[in-house]
Amino acid sequence: MTDQPQQPSPLRSPLQSIDAICAAAGSDIPSVTRPLVAPIYQSSVFQIESLEQIDDIYEGREEGFIYSRDANPNVSILERVIAQLEGADDAVAFASGMGAMGVTLLSMLKSGDSILAASDLYGGTNTLLRDQLSRLGVRTQFVDATDLDAVETALNLEPALVVVESITNPLLRLSDVQSISRLAHERGARVAVDNTLATPLLLRPLDLGADVAIHSTTKFLGGHSDVTGGAVAARADLAMQVRLANRGWGNTLDPFAAWLITRGLRTLPLRIERACDNAMHAAGFLAAHPKVSAVHYPGLPDHPQRELARSMFGARFGHMVSFEFDDPSEASAFVRSLRMIALAPSLGEARTTISHPAKTSHRALTPAERAASGIHDGLIRMSCGIESAQDIITDLARALG
Ligand SMILES: *Cc1c(COP(=O)(O)O)cnc(C)c1O
DSSP states (O other): SSSSSSSOGGOOOOTTOHHHHHHHHTTOOOOOOOSOOOOOOOOOOOSOOOOHHHHHHTTSSOOOOOOOTOOOOOHHHHHHHHHHHHHOOOOESSSSSSHHHHHHHHOOOOOEEEEEEEEEHHHHHHIIIIIIGGGGEEEEEEEEETOOHHHHHGGGGOOSSSEESSOTTTTTOOOOOHHHHHHHHTTTTTEEETTTTTHHHOOOOOGTTEEEEETTTTTTOOOOOOOOOEEEOHHHHHHHHHHHHHHHOOOOOOOOHHHHHHHHTTTTTHHHHHHHHHHHHHHHHHOOOOOOOHHHHTTSSTTTTTHHHHHHHHOOOOSEEEEEEESSHHHHHHHHOOEEEEESOOOOOOEEEEEEEETTTTTSSOOHHHEEEETTEEEEEEOOOOOHHHHHHHHHHHHOO
């Protein structure tokens, strides 16, 4: 070992006290060859060379990072990939899908504005609109977004923003993003699409005219049920508006979470292909089974929106399948008899999981509201994973037998 340091290093100075050594632990970063995969920049702050560099970074003359609430390398890496996947100029990552939805709405709306929203939105979004934004003077009108005439009529109320999901949960209805965007823009309203269930591999809302695409990256993009996150993709000016709003609201994604989601994205095309193919097989199997009273899957030939699904998605129709038992006690027996498929109230994981919407995602609704939304106690929602189709069908067949 030579005493000659390669670079200034507080840890190698003989003059340092134990206290200074401890205080600087972890700042002695080795100069290594370029790693193949980004390391995790688990640092809330970055060391700056000069006062001039602060200006250069803040004013965009130099690429760099200052404070991780505003920007962090792992978060920026993730944002770039999501922007590319969505065909957007830019994307902003958030600590959760609800964080992405909430800050997007806060950044695009002001008191007195109104929202036109699909009536069967994700439960968390529905609650956000009804209980939180309403307190800030933003009113929401709900509409059946599968009914374009109803959407057109409701646009007479001159909402500032239309909020829909490209595929809804749990009944897997589709919003015609292209027609809704055209109608909304004719009336001066902007369009936000929650694209979580479709993923950008099946559908890119911005290509169809929407203004923002919103994701819970907790689901299929992360893909392994080990991280919570969200993202918003948009044109540069809108994305900047959302980004600046989040500097105030502070719903920042953690670097490790960003790293995990980015790792999930590396296998996204393979996972989505397998999971969608599995869903198609499982939907066909369930539709032919005498114990199952209804199957909701946009890829089935008798799905009422099958043609729209084809034009929106092409050859694959998503990884989610929902199905119904007439008698809720049969649903309960079915769930108990599954061996491989896990009961877990989320979706988009490598394993096949099922959930019971009435008891979980739609628990906050009254029974009457659930009935009006078509969410019965015998309804099961399945998120297909990447096992083989045969594995899934074997477990379903056993539990139905
Ligand atoms: C899960 C989900 C959300 C909320 O995302 P979190 O990451 O749980 O905050 C929003 N929209 C849809 C469609 C979802 O499935």
